[in-house]
Amino acid sequence: MRTIPITVLLLLLVLSAPPAAVALTxxxxxxxxxxxxxxxxxxxxxxxxxxxxxxxxxxxxxxxxxxxxxxxxxxxxxxxxxxxxxxxxxxxxxxxxxxxxxxxxxxxxxxxxxxxxxxxxxxxxxxxxxxxxxxxxxxxxxxxxxxxxxxxxxxxxxxxxxxxxxxxxxxxxxxxxxxxxxxxxxxxxxxxxxxxxxxxxxxxxxxxxxxxxxxxxxxxxxxxxxxxxxxxxxxxxxxxxxxxxxxxxxxxxxxxxxxxxxxxxxxxxxxxxxxxxxxxxGFPLQVACRAVPPPTQSPPPLNATPSSATASSVFPDGQQHRSIKTSLIALIAVADAAGVALVGIILVYVYWKVKDSREGRRAIAQDDDDDRNRGRPCGCCIWGRRGRGGVEESDCSSDEEEEEGRKYSSGGGDGELVAIDRGFRMELDELLRSSAYVLGKGGKGIVYKVVVGNGSTPVAVRRLGGGGAEKRKEFRAEARAMGRVRHPNVVRLRAYYWSPDEKLVVTDFVGNGNLATALRGRTGEAVLSWSARLKIAKGVARGLAYLHECDPRRRFVHGEVKPSNILLDADFSPRVADFGLVRLLAIAGCAPDGTLYPTAPPPSSGSLLGGAIPYTKPPAQAQASGYRAPEARVPGARPAQKWDVFSFGVILLELLTRRGPADYASPSTSASFSGPSATTTDRSGSGEHGAVPEVVRWVRRGFEEDARPVAEMVDPALMREAPATLPKKELVAAFHVALACTELDPEQRPKMKTVADSLDKIG
Missing domain, CATH: 3.80.10.10 (Ribonuclease Inhibitor)
Known part of the structure; x- marks a missing residue:
């Protein structure tokens, strides 16, 4: 009989043994x-x-x-x-x-x-x-x-x-x-x-x-x-x-x-x-606090005098009867006055309700709109109360504020609150409470912060204006087109509200400020590291590239790319904001600075969503932004995507140098450069066609004429932060991308998709 080796037996025992019961922690x-x-x-x-x-x-x-x-x-x-x-x-x-x-x-x-x-x-x-x-x-x-x-x-x-x-x-x-x-x-x-x-x-x-x-x-x-x-x-x-x-x-x-x-x-x-x-x-309810009514019984009289037989048959004391009769007359008079006042209040309330309902259904002619609203700012707050610090949030009269409050509390008449994002839920009363969260009042209306849901989802509500009562379909179409833009680096439109006398847009709330504040800081000192700046530049480039490429049927143009429109979240990831707002402001009858346009002729069928050109020429100060492309300042110019490319290049140079469009180093370095299509400009950088911002001229001169070291052009705060470890190759590559974006000839500027790809290769 053959014997099995002992090693084979041990191996079989190990394989057939159950797993250890104490293996798990x-x-x-x-x-x-x-x-x-x-x-x-x-x-x-x-x-x-x-x-x-x-x-x-x-x-x-x-x-x-x-x-x-x-x-x-x-x-x-x-x-x-x-x-x-x-x-x-x-x-x-x-x-x-x-x-x-x-x-x-x-x-x-x-x-x-x-x-x-x-x-x-x-x-x-x-x-x-x-x-x-x-x-x-x-x-x-x-x-x-x-x-x-x-x-x-x-x-x-x-x-x-x-x-x-x-x-x-x-x-x-x-x-x-x-x-x-x-x-x-x-x-x-x-x-x-x-x-x-x-x-x-x-x-x-x-x-x-x-x-x-x-x-x-x-x-x-x-x-x-x-x-x-x-x-x-x-x-x-x-x-x-x-x-x-x-x-x-x-x-x-x-x-x-x-x-x-x-x-x-x-x-x-x-x-x-x-x-x-x-x-x-009491305020803010439409319920007045009335005085306490008089007592239902009068106090007993102190004196007694003879009275008539009829009175003495009921009251042995005639003076007591006379006193009670006087009190009853006074009580009846007070009750009558209170009844008349109550009826008057009810009639006034019904009058305002009927008036508001008729105004909500009536199609108001554009000329009448302009006559009624001329001189009235488009950025009035909903309730007209004073905000933090006692700053007046509204220039409207108190009567107009109360009328608007009634319209909102009654559902807004013919207004509609449309949620573009199906997962977004907001009630109209949450918009009413937004006046307690005033974030700021600028050229594009008042912005409120509203917390929805269980308090963990804040949104930003911007009031555009009260004109354009007959342009409901146009406003809806533009808002829906904006709502289809969904990208991690673009502020998302969640909902909009339209009524004949009120237009609101609801977007994501980004709570870490904007690039203008983060770059210069509250005290004027730089607060962003190079890695954070490069991250912001890449994110903005991706967001703009998406806007330019997302819809093959329409060539979207932002038209207002600047640091204040680049919001930052807690991780300093950028979100491009205000896309399409100029277009909606034009529909609402407001210029970008919050004033009313004299007239608002219908747009052409080929008008661009988000184009920087509204129905009429915007005010001069609106065109003086140093971030705009030179050709964008020509009256009547058609918005083009290369405008956004130039604006991004100026922002990228500001990230690298911490110099704004009008900043310059010294008179010797602020002279205009001579390029293929350059013209002499003043130091403001806002002259004729071909004018460029000072920072663009200064950097281009440093690279092409003076051959200055990059260390002399980069933000000194970055050099103080890490002079030995600062990646010089990355800085040079970023400078070249910015200079390509700020070419005077729009045809020589790259597309935003190419810019985004070039920045992604850096670092």
Whole structure:
């Protein structure tokens, strides 16, 4: 009988042995407890969570990080959101000691929020909204988390009173409890302890009692303070006026009463902040606060004198009867006066409603429009209140402001709010509240900031003007064409509002300022590194190239490319703004500087969206921009894409040198250069056809005539930042791209697609 070698036997034993039961890390075992708690996983999100893996770091929805070089990777994030999973949240998730973010929103999870989550001491974000969780909120446990910043448990089935232990969540920045069944009074004394709170939403619950006055002691609050759809009663606390001016209140659908205080930020709220509180009165509501009516009974008389027999048959004291009769007459007179006043108010209200309805339906002739609106600025604010710093936001008269307010509150007559992006949701009342967020008033109307949704999605609302009542189809067509432009480096149009006397556009809000501010800084010092400047240049080039190439049927032209129209997000990624606004302003009957055009003849069929030339010649100051191409300053010139190429070249030179179009080094270096089609110009760079900005002449002279080193032309702040490591080859390549873009002959300038490709090769 043949014997089997011992090595073969050992190999067979190893191959047939079961896998080691301790292969998975402790973090992985805690996550498997969550998988066991899930009763339904329709999208098989957790199907590959297996105990045979060495660690969970490759599981779907799991994020790991190396806490230290001596330890294995630990779980720092769990995201199983929007997967429609059913089950409950197990307490074992609290054993993930380094878990920072737990994201389980938009599922069908039930049961209570486990207090054991407080054992995950690194947790700073807990998103459980839009589930079916029940029970109380374990504030005593969750507030033991030292780093908890975001707590969103909205749209669940939680109940009970708001616990006082919330005051211990001192690191909290977002607290969203809306859409639950919380009840009772909101306790005072919590909010002064939460000084870092930036968002608070208590809406759509069953809270009662009065609104705590110390809600006004939230200095960092922003967005919307939402306490709507509850059962709050009593007065509006005047202390809410201490909130920052950028905060919008939402007190709708409560039982508040009394006069609305006109203190601080309360005085800047729109009427929709207070709607559906029947006993509220005062500005901005159209409900007057009346005096308290006289008592229904008169005080008893002090003296008695004889009276008639009829009177003495009822009252033994005739003087008492005479006194009561006088009081009744006075009471009847007061009641009659009050009735007449009430009828008068109703008649005035009906008159204005009928008048507004007729004006909304009437087609107003253009000549009448011009006569009525001549001299009235196109950038009036909606409510005509004073903005931050006491600056007047409107030049309209008070009567016109009140009339516009009624039109908005009634839905705008024949107006329509059209969302171009299907995923975008905004109600008209949110536009009404936009006056509390005035960002600025410039040549293209007033710009407001509006926070929509749960307070995390801000948008910018720009008011264009009130003319062009008969050009509804034209405005709609241009706005829809703008809405089709979708690129990461172009500010996106989300919606527009049209009515015979109002035009608004809603775009993305980009909150890190513009390139003009970032390049020069608030104190005049450069704040951008070379890598940031190159990133901005590449992004702007891609955005403009997309505008030029996105629609083969129409040759889009921006026409107003300049640093103030290049917005920056938090990562300094650029977004080209104001595309198409000049065209919409022309339709609305406004010039780019906010004044009315005398006339607005219909455009030709070949007019360009976003073309810099409106229906009539814009004011001289609008054409004096140093970023415009020389040929763009010729009256009657047809907009061309090479205009944008020249403007981009000037911006690129400004990124490299930090010199504006009219800046120059010295008289000796500011002389005009002689090129193929150059003409002598003054130092402003705004002379005849062929004029170029000073920075273009100065750089071109340095390269072609003086042969100066690049280090003498580049921004000195960059040289101070990293003189030894600054990439000279990248700088030279960027200078050559800018000079090619600023050729005087438009035919010699490259296309923006070529410019973008050239910049992408740098670095």
């Amino acid at each position: 402790a973090d992985g075992l805690a996550l498997l407890a969550f998988k066991s708690a899930v009763t339904d996983d329709p999208q098989s999100v957790l199907a590959r969570w297996s105990e045979t893996d060495a660690d969970p770091c490759r599981w779907r929805g799991v994020t790991c990080a190396n806490i230290s070089s001596q330890t294995e990777p630990r779980v720092v994030g769990v995201a199983v959101a929007g997967k429609n999973v059913s089950g409950y949240i197990p307490s074992e998730l609290g054993s993930l000691l380094f878990l920072r973010r737990l994201n389980l929103h938009d599922n069908r999870l039930t049961g209570a929020i486990p207090a054991a989550l407080s054992n995950a001491s690194s947790l700073h974000s807990l998103f459980l909204y839009n589930n079916a969780l029940s029970g109380n909120i374990p504030a005593a446990a969750l507030c033991d988390l030292p780093r908890l910043q975001n707590l969103d448990v909205s749209r669940n089935a939680l109940s009970g009173e708001l616990p006082l232990d919330l005051r211990n969540c001192r690191s909290l920045q977002r607290l969203v409890l809306s859409g639950n069944g919380f009840s009772g009074e909101v306790p005072a004394g919590i909010w002064p302890e939460l000084s870092g709170l930036e968002q608070l939403d208590l809406s759509s619950n069953e809270f009662n009692g009065s609104i705590p006055p110390d809600l006004g002691q939230l200095p960092r609050l922003s967005g919307t303070l939402n306490v709507s759809h509850n059962r709050f009663s009593g007065v509006v606390p005047p202390e809410l006026g201490r909130l920052p001016a950028t905060v919008t209140l939402d007190l709708r659908f409560n039982n508040l009463s009394g006069a609305i205080p006109q203190t601080g930020s309360l005085a800047t709220q729109g009427p929709t902040a207070f709607l559906h509180n029947p006993a509220l009165c």
